[in-house]
Amino acid sequence: MQAPEVKISNKDFDNVLSLIKESLFALDAEIDAVRERPAQDTFENGKYTPKKSGDEHDYVFKSTNSSIRFAEKIKARLGERNLEANFVDANEDEIILRFTENVGPMISSVDLEWENDFVLRKMQNQLMTIQMREEDEQFARIARLFFHSRTPLDEGKEVARKLYETGDIEV
Structure with a gap:
């Protein structure tokens, strides 16, 4: 059985397209703001944990900073040395x-800096995908969510409510 084809009015289509464009503009501004002020933290007493591969140098730090787990690139400053680090795991x-x-x-102290824009960029990518595809079903869902577009079901409920109020129908 094939799902019924979804139709969306031109007005709702334009409203959704406008909403997506405004959202993308706002996300661009948020991403720029995050990049201007990256997240920072200092980790201390990192213990080296040898790995099988010679080019993997993992250090375990005591920390509850959960925002670092989404960092794609972490700048690390150890005294005068600048290195790059990557998030591996957390408990x-x-x-x-x-x-x-x-x-x-052991690393006694390391200053870390990273951009916390992962979620914003993922949301931006999804909105761009929706915008490019211009699928009626997705646009109709967004229209119902943000613009409370009336559906045939809503209209049927309204008719039933009026009939009930006038006494022309019993429930």
């Missing part, structure tokens, strides 16, 4: 970061 109070080089058995 309740530990975070594992992978550094580009071995900096010894």
Whole structure:
């Protein structure tokens, strides 16, 4: 059985397209703001945990900073050295970061900086995809969500309510 074809009015289509464009503009501004003020933290007492591969240098830190798990690139400053780190894993109070080089058995303190724009960029990509496809079903869903477009079911409910109020129908 094939799903019924969804029709959307030109007005609702234009409203949804306008909403998507406004949302993309707002997301661009938010992403720029996040990039101007990246997230920062200082991790201390990182212990080296050897891996099988010689180019993987993982360090375990005590931290509950959950926002770092979505960072795609982490800038790490150890004294005068600038390195790059990547998030590997986290549990309740530990975070594992992978550094580009071995900096010894322990990292006493490292200043970290990362852009927290992962969710914003994913949302932006999804909106761009919806905008490019211009599928009536997706646009109709968005129109119902934001513009409370009346559906045939809503109209039927309204007729039934009026009939009930006038006493022309019993429930």
